[in-house]
Amino acid sequence: MKDVNAIELRNISKRFGKVVANDQINLSVRNGEILAILGENGSGKTTLMNMISGIYYPDEGQIFVNGEEVTIRSPKDAFPLGIGMIHQHFKLVDVLTAAENIVLGLSGPTRLDITAVATRISKLAHKYGFDIDPFKKIYEMSVSEKQTVEIVKMLYRGANILILDEPTAVLTPQETDRLFAVLRNMRDDGNAIIIITHKLNEVLALSDRVAVLHKGRYVGTVETADATVALLTEMMVGKKVELNIDRPDPVNPETRLVVKDITCVNKDGVITLNHASFTAMGGEILGIAGVAGSGQRELLEAIAGLTPKESGEIDYYPPGQPMREISGLSAVEISRLGIKLSFVPEDRLGMGLVGPMDMVDNMMIRSYRKGGFFWADRRSPRTLAEHIISELEVATPGVSTPVGKLSGGNVQKVLVGREISSAPAVLMVAYPVRGLDINSSYTIYRLLNEQKKRGVAVLCVGEDLDVLLALCDRILVLCDGRVTGVVDARTATKEQVGLLMTHTERRPGDGKADSRRA
């Protein structure tokens, strides 16, 4: 079957109102092949895949499956064709087991033989190298286990054309490796696999061919063997991009924030931060690395006065003024004392900004207390919003457009713009470029560097170690709520940081890494 395309798209177009999401796209994937679809946010990757899986219907164009033209009006039409899509947001019933979720909605005999189902699941798992417990409930599962259930669900239904939408966005590096191994097994078994992503290194590591989209248009397909990061970036962005992150040397770094021995416990009584101590200097960028959920969020929120601490002390050294202890103060009290602390949280539209509100109202989240006794001041936030739009080149129809309607990069520009507008002494950012395209990412790096040059102490929580190593001056590594090390980002290696990230875990993999070092 190698010569027949599993899926072929011819001149597919899709419009939403005036927006052209896909414009005359031609694409094909063969059986026994992994095709990566690469493109920036909003380039139409997900829309295109949704048309193959029947969620949208194309305005124009033809779809061929195994050489035959088909009409896919709903996911119900896609299943019999062997097309299965694994979405970014899982569609599973929490209180049911893996096996129950997998057979949910399938027709079959009146009496359900769940052990037979489990056996078949185990066979599939064994065949491709999955790790799955059919009787485990979904709510007890980690994100990666849930993803496995989604994939097995598709295979169980006989899917042989699998589409995965940004499958690695929620996975740790180790889980990503395991997923890729499974996908390779499935490819070798003759399945066609389409993976949507904007991470270049994953594309190069996994795929056989890469199709690139740019602003809803099809740019081209290249063999992965012939592709380089520079080539793919150019195709994806539409122009040559300088991929080096600037890192000026710190000028007169001075102590700005000293965190001494802080411990936090969450609502469920789990220790999220365990006697963490460190110093942040003005004029440098301190990176914070760690596997997701190692206490990064709690660390920033504790400093910002949003999470209560069990014990420990946080001291703030204002430029040219005596030290002030800020531990135990709430966010309001901190800002009332005139302490210039800015915070770009991880959850941009759920915490930093309000999606349905316009830019002016979102500027006011920080400034609404100013103004008279009763009236909120609306004039200066409007000026600030207009300033941010022109300064950071935010693509928006105007200040009164709801922020939630903007693209991810523009949302982040609005948030970062507001936070740096208060001329902070400390700037904390969590995952500042998550989900952003390359151009927006570099804008954010530039803004962080500008703040650093102004003498601001920048704390940057990140997930991409390559970026942290290129951008930061020092990197603090968290593991299970403990500070396992602070390294010089100019000399440290990725392996060194990776090892600190899994410091307390004693997995077989660690032993291997240790022996390699020895």
Place this chain on the structure above:
Amino acid sequence: MAKQIHGAREPLMHITKRQECSFLKAALIRLAAVALALVVCAGVIVALTGLNPVQVYASIIDGAVGSNRRLWVTLRDAVALLLVAVAITPAFKMRFWNVGGEGQVLVGATATAAVMIYLGGALPGWLLLIAMALASVLAGVIWGVIPALFKAGWNTNETLFTLMMNYIATQLVLFCVVFWENPAGSNTVGLIHPDTQAGWMPALFGLKYGWSLVIVVAIAAFMYVYLRYSKQGYEIAYVGQSVNTARYAGISVKKVIIRTMAISGGLCGLAGFLLVSSTSHTISEALAGGRGFTAIVVAWLSKLNTFTMMAVAFLLTFMGKGALQIASQFNLNENASEIITGIILFFVLGCEFFINYKVEFRRRKED
């Protein structure tokens, strides 16, 4: 299996979200919905009763605003409904589902009646009215703040909590009626101070319900400004949109919940004061008359805009009064007009779908 799918046609129609809908277009869609509703209602009337629908409509208008007195009664009731709707608006803006307007109105009314009965002769007229108003607000605040305290402290479900408080309020009124019944054995309170009219709302500019109208419209206008332009209004909006954002902004979420429910409950209590002092001059457990619930419809139909609420409250009261009229005039069951109101609401609410989405039909393709 693929064969089955092969040759299947494009779906007949599909629904897409509108990017934006101009004000004029939205107004036209709404107008069309009302017109369509009236046509459907006419059809239903003819089918069920064989009456001339034009006559029925005329009778509705006559019943609601046909005479000076009828117009003022309709206005009086619309104003009471409007005040309750305005009262629950800040809570809904905070996404605090206050379905306890009914109970808050009742306790406000009970406090009003208590002051009226016990201090009726003791205070000069204007002071008595102020005392009654303050007592009603205080009672409403207490009734509103209790669920807010539990919500703020233990994150209890406010919908259930406020709903249950309604039943307690009803029982409280029944309990008080035992003490205040007049004449004895009637199990009703009867008119309070029918001879001295102490505590009865006086006329304004010769208009019997002038004060109510002025007070409520002023409160509605104030609420509009309060929610849109004041600092506290912003706090309410942030808490309603996202508790995390509110915390991030340094807002004390608990304080805002309690303060907002105090405002909401207090204004509901004041509605109780108007109902006793201006409208009924007595108290019974049926005094609130479902306004606490109808007000929710009014508030959401108006998208929490207090000026729109004036029109919606009037429209609903108008239909209600018209209903009574056609019931007596054509010997119909009162439910007949509820059907008409229901059909109109169905179309008015349903047209929002066409304002937010549009339906595209399959285009003919040249093969």
